[in-house]
Structures are given as C-alpha cells and as structure tokens.
Amino acid sequence: MPPTPSPHTPRAVVLLSGGLDSATTLAIAKAAGFQCFCLSIDYGQRHRAELQAAAAVAAAMGASEHRVLRLKLDDFGGSALTDNSIAIPVDGVEAGIPVTYVPARNTIMLSLALAWAEVLGSHDIFVGVNAVDYSGYPDCRPEYIEAFERMARLATRAAVEGATLNIHAPLIDLGKAEIIQRGTELGVDYRLTVSCYQADALGSACGACDSCRLRRAGFVAAGMADPTRYAA
Amino acid sequence: MPPTPSPHTPRAVVLLSGGLDSATTLAIAKAAGFQCFCLSIDYGQRHRAELQAAAAVAAAMGASEHRVLRLKLDDFGGSALTDNSIAIPVDGVEAGIPVTYVPARNTIMLSLALAWAEVLGSHDIFVGVNAVDYSGYPDCRPEYIEAFERMARLATRAAVEGATLNIHAPLIDLGKAEIIQRGTELGVDYRLTVSCYQADALGSACGACDSCRLRRAGFVAAGMADPTRYAA
Numbered sequence: 425m426p427p428t429p430s431p432h433t434p435r436a437v438v439l440l441s442g443g444l445d446s447a448t449t450l451a452i453a454k455a456a457g458f459q460c461f462c463l464s465i466d467y468g469q470r471h472r473a474e475l476q477a478a479a480a481v482a483a484a485m486g487a488s489e490h491r492v493l494r495l496k497l498d499d500f501g502g503s504a505l506t507d508n509s510i511a512i513p514v515d516g517v518e519a520g521i522p523v524t525y526v527p528a529r530n531t532i533m534l535s536l537a538l539a540w541a542e543v544l545g546s547h548d549i550f551v552g553v554n555a556v557d558y559s560g561y562p563d564c565r566p567e568y569i570e571a572f573e574r575m576a577r578l579a580t581r582a583a584v585e586g587a588t589l590n591i592h593a594p595l596i597d598l599g600k601a602e603i604i605q606r607g608t609e610l611g612v613d614y615r616l617t618v619s620c621y622q623a624d625a626l627g628s629a630c631g632a633c634d635s636c637r638l639r640r641a642g643f644v645a646a647g648m649a650d651p652t653r654y655a656a
Numbered sequence: 657m658p659p660t661p662s663p664h665t666p667r668a669v670v671l672l673s674g675g676l677d678s679a680t681t682l683a684i685a686k687a688a689g690f691q692c693f694c695l696s697i698d699y700g701q702r703h704r705a706e707l708q709a710a711a712a713v714a715a716a717m718g719a720s721e722h723r724v725l726r727l728k729l730d731d732f733g734g735s736a737l738t739d740n741s742i743a744i745p746v747d748g749v750e751a752g753i754p755v756t757y758v759p760a761r762n763t764i765m766l767s768l769a770l771a772w773a774e775v776l777g778s779h780d781i782f783v784g785v786n787a788v789d790y791s792g793y794p795d796c797r798p799e800y801i802e803a804f805e806r807m808a809r810l811a812t813r814a815a816v817e818g819a820t821l822n823i824h825a826p827l828i829d830l831g832k833a834e835i836i837q838r839g840t841e842l843g844v845d846y847r848l849t850v851s852c853y854q855a856d857a858l859g860s861a862c863g864a865c866d867s868c869r870l871r872r873a874g875f876v877a878a879g880m881a882d883p884t885r886y887a888a
C-alpha cells in the first residue's frame with residue numbers, strides 16, 4: 425500500500441504506455457513529489473500487452489490511480505501500429521518517419537491528459553517522449569512539446585484563472601542507456617514493462633522491431649542485463 | 657447526390673457537432689471549395705440528439721463522409737454536459753466560465769481532427785468556435801486557436817515534410833446573427849441543427865439553457881423566423 429498522500433501533495437497526470445520510457449517517467453514524477461494519476465490509452469494498438477504492463481507498472485510504483493481510456497484510432501488507420509494490413513518493420517531503424525508513426529498520437533494523448541488534469545485540479549502532465557534514441561516521430565521533438573505547452577496554457581479554465589500548466593518531458597534529452605540508469609536508480613522494475621511493437625499476448629518481445637532494437641541497445645550501453653522476455 | 661469531387665479538390669476535416677455554428681462552418685468550408693470530411697465526437701454528452709443532427713446536416717450539405725468517434729469523456733466528468741449530477745443552468749448566461757464547459761474539449765476534438773486530416777492527406781481543419789456570442793469557454797478564444805495551429809504545424813508527418821496545416825475558425829469574429837445570415841445565404845437548413853444543451857431524444861430544445869438563449873437571440877437579431885423546435 426502506498427502511504428496516504430497529504431491533501432497538499434500536488435497531483436500529476438502521467439501518460440503511461442507500459443513501456444520502458446513511460447515507466448521511468450512515472451518514477452521521476454513520483455520522486456519529484458507528485459501524487460501520480462496514470463492514464464493509458466487503448467487506441468487499438470496491436471501490442472495489447474502493453475496495456476497490461478501499464479497496469480502492473482502503475483501498481484508497482486504506487487500510483488494513486490490508473491485509468492485506461494478507449495479511443496478507436498484504428499478507425500482512422502494510417503499506422504502499422506493500428507492497421508494490421510501494414511507490416512511492422514523488423515530490418516532496423518531507417519531514416520525518416522517510420523510506418524509505426526500513429527497520426528497525431530501524442531497530441532491526442534496529451535489532450536486527454538489535459539482534460540483529466542483539469543478535472544483533478546492538477547497543473548502538471550508528464551510524458552515519456554525522448555528525442556535521442558527514438559523512432560523519428562515528429563511529436564517527440566522538444567519544439568513540439570513546447571508548442572503543446574503554450575497551447576495548453578491557453579486552453580483550460582485553470583489557465584484563465586491564472587494557473588500555469590506544465591508539460592514535463594523529463595526524458596527528452598536522455599539517451600536510452602541514461603533513461604535505464606535513471607529508472608534503475610529510482611527502483612523501476614523493467615521486467616514489468618513491454619516496449620515491443622508486436623509483443624505477443626503474454627508480453628514477450630519480438631527482438632527485431634525498432635522499439636526492441638532501441639531497448640536492447642540501451643541495456644547494452646547501460647552495461648546492464650536485459651530483463652526483457654523475448655519470444656522463443 | 658453530391659457531384660463526384662475531382663482528385664485535385666483539397667480535402668478538409670470539419671468538426672461537426674450538429675449545432676448551428678458547426679453547420680454554418682461546414683457550409684463555409686464547402687463554399688471555399690473543399691471536399692468535406694465531417695467528424696463528430698460522441699463524448700458522452702447528454703444532448704445525444706445533436707449527433708443525429710450532425711448526420712442529417714452532413715448528408716444535407718453533401719459531405720464526402722461523416723464519422724462519429726466514441727470517446728468516454730464522461731469517465732472524467734467535471735462538466736454539466738457529461739455529468740448528470742450537475743444541473744444545466746437555465747437562468748441566463750452568467751459571467752465567468754460556466755459549468756457546461758467540458759475540460760479540454762476543443763483541444764481533444766481538434767487533436768482527433770488532426771489525426772484524421774493526416775490520414776486523409778488534408779492540411780485544413782475547420783472548427784465552428786466563436787468568441788462573440790458564446791459561453792465564455794477558454795478554448796474558443798482566438799489566441800487559443802492560434803496556439804493550437806502553431807502546435808499542429810509541428811505535430812505531424814506532413815508538417816515535417818513541409819506542408820502547412822491550417823486551423824480555420826471562420827466564425828470566430830462573428831456574432832450569432834451574422835453567423836445565421838451567412839449560413840442562410842449558403843443554404844444551411846437550420847431546422848436540422850440542434851443547439852440545446854439538454855435537447856430531448858427528438859431534438860426538441862428547452863429554450864432556457866445558455867445555448868438556447870444565444871441561438872434564439874441570434875434569430876431575433878438577424879430578423880429571421882426561428883425554426884427551432886422547442887419542447888412543449
């Protein structure tokens with residue numbers, strides 16, 4: 425059981441995918457003294473195991489609450505992550521924006537986090553984007569996060585009433601190895617996390633997609649044993 | 657049957673609530689030469705009749721497509737429009753942000769429109785916000801719309817590849833009477849639209865909520881007969 429937070433403990437909404445980055449982000453938010461409300465979006469991603477991983481991570485890290493919101497982005501299609509007719513690339517990270525990019529995903533997720541933050545009376549949103557060892561998605565870049573924050577500061581009742589909304593992206597300048605080191609210091613159990621774009625129902629990783637490659641290289645660079653369960 | 661659009665006709669995503677403003681916005685987008693893809697969000701609003709109105713308006717105006725995306729914002733609560741335990745005010749428009757404000761609603765809807773626009777290869781999104789005869793929502797202000805557009809221009813694959821995304825808010829500086837006059841010139845059938853925050857299942861309006869008051873005053877100021885069906 426997590427200790428009961430004081431009513432004065434500030435609240436944060438943490439976007440939690442169930443992957444390595446968002447688990448580390450949750451640990452950072454908690455270490456910064458926030459009462460953490462974790463939000464996962466079931467957007468029709470084919471790697472369903474990440475949602476179970478998110479629940480396990482939220483419980484292990486003592487989150488105050490974990491919600492999964494259903495949003496059928498697969499109706500729009502346009503991404504290998506939501507459209508089963510587009511194959512997940514397994515031949516290495518290529519230049520340009522890959523087919524695993526989900527149109528406007530971070531904008532949508534941050535918007536939903538903003539809505540929940542407003543209802544919770546929270547002025548802080550944490551998101552685990554990073555722009556170093558990443559897949560080249562436009563909505564992971566620092567200038568994008570800054571623009572979202574500027575917009576969010578005009579969007580809400582709290583903003584009109586004088587509060588300042590903060591979008592925290594504490595991993596944005598970190599490499600994968602640094603992220604793993606930081607999370608390990610903060611007690612993240614990476615066995616619980618699922619990063620693979622095509623993880624099986626048990627959360628076992630393919631070892632070949634971009635996300636698996638970046639993750640595996642991170643553990644190697646951090647000089648740590650890789651706790652990932654790979655499919656046989 | 658609408659004429660088959662040329663493959664060179666630019667596409668626009670139009671947020672269509674089923675109310676007076678968004679129907680007029682659709683007419684303006686069509687008159688500007690866009691092939692219109694209408695998006696309605698079923699966010700758990702208690703005035704369900706507006707979604708049926710949206711479908712009727714899209715069909716009447718020759719939209720290329722109309723989609724309704726389900727998103728359970730009522731899970732978050734925090735608004736009289738999604739939480740049945742909060743009463744809709746019927747005593748006139750008050751100062752400040754009213755309880756009918758839905759946290760981050762326009763941010764979420766514009767984000768979903770952005771996702772669909774990206775999949776459609778569209779660079780134009782139309783939204784019927786206005787900041788004259790309105791309910792005082794923070795996310796209807798011009799500075800908010802401009803900030804969203806700046807963010808959106810950094811958020812997508814198209815943006816990275818050099819396209820410029822435009823958020824069109826053609827009603828933003830118009831009063832309700834001007835909106836009605838403009839829509840009437842463009843052939844909008846306002847009998848199809850539902851504005852009431854607590855319309856009944858048949859779309860009949862209460863005549864007393866803020867939205868009804870603004871709408872009724874608009875027809876009076878425009879010197880036009882009010883075609884709204886009011887509940888007996």
